[in-house]
Amino acid sequence: MTKKILVVDDEENILISLEFLLRRAGYAIALARDGDEALAQAERFSPDLILLDVMMPKKDGYEVCHLLRQDPRYERCKIVLLTAKGRDIDRAKGLALGADDYLTKPFATRELLERVERLLAPAPGAA
C-alpha cells in the first residue's frame, strides 16, 4: 500500500523539490504552506508521515507537532521536523515535542529518503 506523506513548508521552491523527489520515490504526496493548512490536510489526508517545516506563518512546526501528538488519530503518524535553524536546542525541543526525527536544512536528498523509508518500515515483530 502506498504510504502517504504530507509536506509542510512556506517556501514554494522547497515544496516543488520535495514533492518531485518523494513522488518519484513512490509516495503519495499532499502539500501545505502554513500551520493551519497543515492541520487541515492532516485530517483530510491522514498521512503516514509528515515533513514539517518549523518556521512558518500562522502556526509554526513545533505547535503543529504538539497539536498532532495530542490527537490519538495521529498516534501512528510519523513526524519529521525540517528546520533551517541548526541549533542543538531546536533539535532537542522538536524531539521533546514528540517528533520522530529531525533534519537540518539544507539536507542531502538521499539522507531524507533513507530516514523517511526507515520510519515508514513496519515495526519489527508488529505484524
Added chain:
Amino acid sequence: MLGAESAASWQPLPAWLAAAVAFGYLFLLFAVAYHADRQARLGRSWIDAGWVYALSIAVYCTAWTYFGSVGRAASSGLWFLPIYLGPTLVMLLAAVVVRRMVRVAKQWRITSVSDFIATRYGRAAGLGRFVSLFVFVGVVPYVALQLKAISFAFDVLTGVPTAPVPGWWADRSLWVAAVLVVFAALFGTRHLDVTERHEGLVAAIAFESVVKLGAFLLLGAWVSFIVFSSPGAIVEAAQARFGTAIPPIDAVGGLQYGDWAVMIVLAGLAFLLLPRQFQVMVVENVREGHVERAAWQFPAYLVLINLLVLPVALAGRLFFGDSQLDPDTYVLALPLAQGQSLLALLVFVGGISAATSMVIVESVAVATMICNDWVAPWWVRRRQVAALGHAEIASTLLWVRRVVIAAVLACGYGYYRLTGESFALVSIGLISFAAVAQLAPAALGGLFWAGGSRTGAAAGILTGALVWGYTLMLPSLARSGWFEAHWVEAGPWGIAWLQPERLFGVQGMAPLTASVVWSLGLNTLVYVLVSLVFAPRGEQAQWARRFVRVDAAAGSGGAWRGRVDVAAAAEVMARFLGEERTRELLASHARERGLASPDALEVDAAFVRFAETMLAGAIGGAAARLVLETLLEETSPSFDDVMHVLDEANQIRTYSRMLEEKSRALEEATRRLQEANEKLTELDRLKDEFISAVTHELRTPLTSIRALAEILADDPDLPRDDRLRFYRIIVRECERLTRLVNQVLDLAKLESGHGQWHPEALEVRALLQEAIEAIAPLAKEKEVRLEVSLASGLPPVWADRDRVVQVILNLLNNALKFVPAGTGIIEIRAGRQGEGEVAVHIADNGPGIPPEFLPYVFERFRQARSDATKPAGTGLGLAICKRIVEHMGGRIWVESVPGKGAKFTFTLPLAAGAAHEDGGRNDDEEDPGGR
C-alpha cells in the same frame, strides 16, 4: 638709724648711664633668648624644667609689684598682700584648676585664653572674637602701666627733666617700647603652631624673674641689714615714729575684710586668666608634672619677693615720710638718697625686667589671640589663600602677629600718654584685673560645669564687661579728665542709684570692690541662668563634656577608672556615630534587654559587645576594640591617650566617610556598568538572533538549490520541462542568496559606522525622477500605475546621493511587490515638511500592513507574511532604509489601513542655508507624471 631724717633729694644719675644700662639689659635679654632658642634646636631645652616653669609664671610680678607693692605697703600696710595671696591660693590648688586647663589645652591645642573659652563652648568663633577684643581692651591699661613704670623709673633715677620736653621722640619709654616690640616679635612669633613653644621667650622671662627677685632681695637685704640692723629694728623705729608700724587690715582708708577677700579672689582669677599668665602657665607648659612642682615653687617665689616689702616700705616712710615723695619711688629713692648709685642701677634693672617681661608676654599672648580670632579666619577665608603654600601662609600670619604686637604696645603707650599721669600704679593694674576676671565664670564654670552653654557664656561675659566698663573704666577715664567727673559722684542725669561707684544705691564697699562684686556677681548669675535656659546641645554638649571630664580620667579620681558609665561610652559612640543615632541605638538596645530606658543600662559584657559592634561599623573592628579596651581596662591609660586614640579614630572615620562616598560613587558606577552590561547582553542576544535569522534565510534557498541539484544529478533522464523549471528555480534562489549576502553586508556596514558617506546638497526632485525611471519598466510589466506629484521649488537637501536613491528604490520595489498586478497604483509625492525638512511619500494600494505588525516593519527579518503568497524579499530592505535615513538626519515611518494600502514617508534635512531660502524657481507646480 642713719640719715633717717634726710630730705627727699639726691644727686640724679646721668641720663645716658640709665639709658645705657636699660638698653644694655635688654640686649642681654636678646642674648639669653637667642641662646635658649639655639639650645632648643640642638635638643637641649632650657625650659623643660620645673623651676624654669615656676620662674616663668613669675611674669605675674610686674613693675606694679616691684614699685607698687612698696608704695602700697607704705600707704596701706598689708593691703599689698591680697594681690599675691590670690595667686598663692590658686597655685596651691593647681592640681584642681591649672592642671585641668593645661590638659585641656594640650588635648585641643589651645592657643590662648580666648581660644580656651571659644573651644569650650563648641568652637564658638564669635565668642572667641568677643573675648579677645575685650581682653585686648582690658589689658591695654596694664601695658600702659608698665611703660609708665619704666618712664617713672627713669625720672626717679635721672631726675625729672626741668627743661621743656623737646618732643615725643625724647620720651625714653617710647624707645624702650620699640625695643620691646622688636623683642616680642623676634622671640614671640617664631612659629605659627603654638605647640612649638617659644623656648627663647620663656627662657628670657624666667631669667627676668631671677633678675627682679635678685635685685629686690638685694635692696631689701641692704635696707634691712645694712641701713638698719634688722627688719625688726625697722618695725620698732616705725612704731616709735608713727605709733603703729603696720595698721590692721580694716583700719586703712575705709577698707574692710570683705574688700580684702574680694581682692584675693580678684587676684586669683586674674592670675589664672590674664593672657600672659595663660600663655606661660598653660600654652608654654612643657610637662604636666611641672604644674605640681610649680604649685609650691611659685608661692615660694612670691614669699621671697614680698618678704622684704614691708621693711623697705617702712624704711621709705622713715626716710621720706615727711616729704611728699610718691611711695612708689621708695625702692629707687632709698639707695639713691644713700648715695648707692650701683645698687640704684641694679634696682632700676630689676624694675625694667619686671616691666619688660610683662609687656613682652602680654603682647605676644594678645597678638596670638587677635591674630587667631580676628585676622586669620578673615584672611584664610579669602580665595587667594588657597593658592598659597603652608610656608607663605605661616609667614604672612606671623607678620600679622608682629603687627598686632606693635599695635598692643602702641595702644598701651597711647593710653599711658593720655591718662598715665593721673593714677597710681595700683589702680591701673586693678582695672585690668577686674576686666580679665570677667572671663572667670565662663572659663572656670566651663571647666567644672557641663551645663554651661555658649549663649550663657556670651551673655555672662557681656554683662560683666558692661558693668566693669561702667563702674570701673568710665570713672577712671573721667578722673583722668577725659570728661566731666561730677556725674561719677552724682550719677548720670542725677540718678543716684546709677552712680557708677555706688550701683543700685548700695554703699559701704570700696569702688573697686563694688565693681568686682557687681560685675562678677551679675556675670555669674547671667551665665548660670542663661545656660540653664539655653542648655548646650549636640556638638556643644560634647565639647562641654570633653572639658569637664578631662581630669576625671587620670589624676587622682578612681571613679572613672575601670567603671565606665554608660554616659561615657555613649559619648564615645556619639563621636563616631552621631548623637542622634547613638541615642536611637542605646534606646533600641535597652528595649532588647527589656529595660524601660537607656538610663537603666549598665556597662556589662553584653553592653560592651553592643558598643563594640556599633563602633566597628563606623571605624572598623580593630579600632573599635582599641577604643573600648582603652575605656574599660582597669589599668586604663590616661584620658589623653584615649582622646588621642579617639582623634585618630575620628580621622579614620573621616576617611571612612570619604570611603563611603567613594563606595557610593562606585556603586553608581557599578549600576551604570550593569546597565551597560545589560544593554550589551541585549545587543549580544540581538546579534545572535540576527545571525540565527541570517542563517535561516541562507539555508532556505540553499535547501531548494541542493535538493533540485541532487535531483538533476541523480536522474539524467529527467523530462526537459522539469529540468528547465528546476534550473530556473536554482538560478532565482542563487540570486536571492546573492541579494541577501549583499544586504547583510550593507547593513553590517551601516551599523558599524564604517560606511562611506558623501553627503552633498541634492535636489530631491531629480533623484526621485531618476529612481522612477529605473523602476518604470518593472511597473509597466506588472501594469502598475505610477502617480507622481512633486512640489516645485523644493530646497536642496543634505544627503548622500547613492544612499537616497537606494532608499527610494527600495520603497518603490517594496510597493511594487505588494500591489496587485493590473490594478496597482503607486503614488509618489514630495514636499516641504515643517521648517527644515523635505518629505517623500510613497503610497500603494496593496494589502496594507496589519496593525499589530506596524511597530516591527523596520526591524530586520520582519516581513509581514500574513498571506501565503510570500513576497520575495530578504527582510532587510526596510531596516537598511531606516538606518540610511536616520544616519542622514531624517526620519522614516509608515501608515497603513489594512486592505487599502500602505504609505511610507521619509524626510531629509535641508542643506545648510537652504532652510530660509526662498524657493524662487518657477518650475511647474506639479509634474503629472502618471504612467
